[in-house]
Amino acid sequence: MKKYIEFRLVKILAVFYGFIVLLSFSKRIFMLYKKGLFDNIDWGVLIFGQTIFDWISVVIYMVVVAIITKKMFSASLKYQYIILIHIVLGFFMSWYLFVAVGFMQLLAGTITFEVIMQHVFSFENYITIVDVNLITYFFMAGIIYIYYYVKKLRETELQKSKLENQLVTTKMQILKAQLQPHFLFNTLNSISSLIKSNPDEAQNTLVDLSELLREVLYFKEINLIPFTTEISLLKRYINIMLTRFSDHLSIEFDISHELKDSLVPSMLLQPIVENSIKHGYSKQIKNLRIQLKAYKLDDKLIVEVFNNGKPIEKPLNEGHGIKNTKNRLYTLFGEDHEFSFLNSNNEKFSVLTKIVIPFVENTDKKTIPAKIY
Template sequence: MGISAIKKYIDLKLIMLLAGFYVLFDIVFIARYAYMRANYPNEVFEPWFDFLVYNILIDFLVVVTYMSLIAISTKRFLHKNYSWVKIIIIHTIFSILIGLIIRLIFDLVGIATGQIPFSEYQVAESLSRFMYVIHLNFLIYFAMVFIIYTYYYVKQVKEAEKQRGMLETQLVNTRMKMLSSQLQPHFLFNTLNSIAVLADLDKEKAKDTIADLSDFLREILYSRNDNEITLEKELRTLEYYLNILNVRFSDHLTIKKDIDQNLLNKKIPALLLQPLIENSIKHGYSYDHTDLHIQISVKERDNYLIIRVANNGKALASKHEELLQNGVGLANINDRLRNLYHDDYFFEISNISENGAGVQTIIKIPLHD
């Protein structure tokens, strides 16, 4: 039988736990025996050697071996989903058997070593000794059974927590990949349209834009399996996108950045800023707002990373909830934030003032490396 097969039936950690418990019991037993010898010198006691060998060592080996077998049986009980009534009855029978087995082994060892002459051996006397300690055997047995069940229960809880954690991680990764696959074609479609327009107007600019698009896509592909990347890498990726925008909108678009340099190594969702800028441009331009100024800021407040993208463009006519329902990019951002941070995030798009122009998008996420 190989090591893996042995581990399937025998849990060494549990056996050590049971042995440790019985060692404590034996220590108390030895202390009691020493106290009795010291305070009652007129009583007849066994020699220390006989006491330690027969009453402690042999008893220890028998009990630990027996309880190891009980641990294996208990594992099978749990797997077969026996009723509690049946389990209690079985363990009650086993608790009686352990006393009988210990008594039988002691008798056999005594006969084999000559301590008990075979001709003088009496079953009734042996049975009386068994009945004298039957309550103690019962209590010790069920104390160790309690340890066994507690051990298996805690182990099952830990395994269940581990599996649930793995499933949650797999679920988050699966959702993030689905959302990324949804977002990237959406961006690509818009950018290719811009390049198609540039190809007729300025071939050199079109080539430069294709180069920026190539670099942008390269950054995306390299981090496609990363749900979060550093702010520094996100800004580097964003720069390629901004180059594309500057070519397309020329002097009618100004983008400024106010980034706390101490936050560059902090993690944010991958490809987060690009759709925010895209949305700001899409809804910001209007007949009355032909020159658009966009401000990107990243700050820290109360151990949260605050991202704000604001423009001076057309005010919103729709509320935040309506925008999420109608916009693929915005709904995508909200879904990704929820997957990564559950309820520990803030995401809102609103007008900067009630009467004037300007729209701001604010995202608040936990700060971590």
């Protein structure tokens, strides 16, 4: 039944025509009172045989019209044919009401079959009500079209939203697919430098890498992950880097407790820290210090990565990881984000990488692996 009948639409039509019937009923009572016939009213016939049955008959008729209209929508008929069909259905409704109400009164025993036939085929009687019925019909037909139009509009918007989400997901998967080999390549380079000098450390680093990749792959289909999980992933990467640079690298964390229940793009921080290491070391800077600071400000999540490397004198040559991160941020947040490299005002650090994104609260703790959170 739901395939053919929109029950919500039926309710709307029933309420609308119920209002029309109530007005008609009130008018009849008033006219009978003015003519001095109030005491002779047959309330049973007036209420049930005419008013209520009239309401039921029209609602049933308009449900049929709604089904026909839905079919015409599906068939994509030309508007000329649609208008013609509704004109025919509008004129037919008056005759239909004559027949329906007449037979109801026949069953009630208030009129004879001969009277019904005279009434049904009386052109004079038909003319007296056809204009009102036509107006009522087209009002209700208008309600049907508005209902289907709004429904189609909502379905179109929903489909558009789903397509946009699918597009974002597809873009993110492509970008992450690009990022992971890049990250893997750089990390394997770090491990290769340890194989001869320190085989045990190289082996331990490979274990760290395998654990890190296992966790990264867990989030392959997820665009946003808990901030605490992102920090855990970053720390695994940092352990690998500390193995390579030993005492010449130190990394500090200053994370606001408010971010415990926030979400961020996966692998957001690793390319930034990697970039800080890459550009931080120089002939003058042999011991690199990095500080990662993250906090909430109003409705924004702000990440600041400081390092004590050489100040920025010209635009940095952005690597694949940074370009990828920028593309992912734009895909997820559009213009509602900020990514910048600055010379820092902090006396302990010279360079600042700053990211500002919308604060997204994590409401589904089930997506967080227990071993990480």
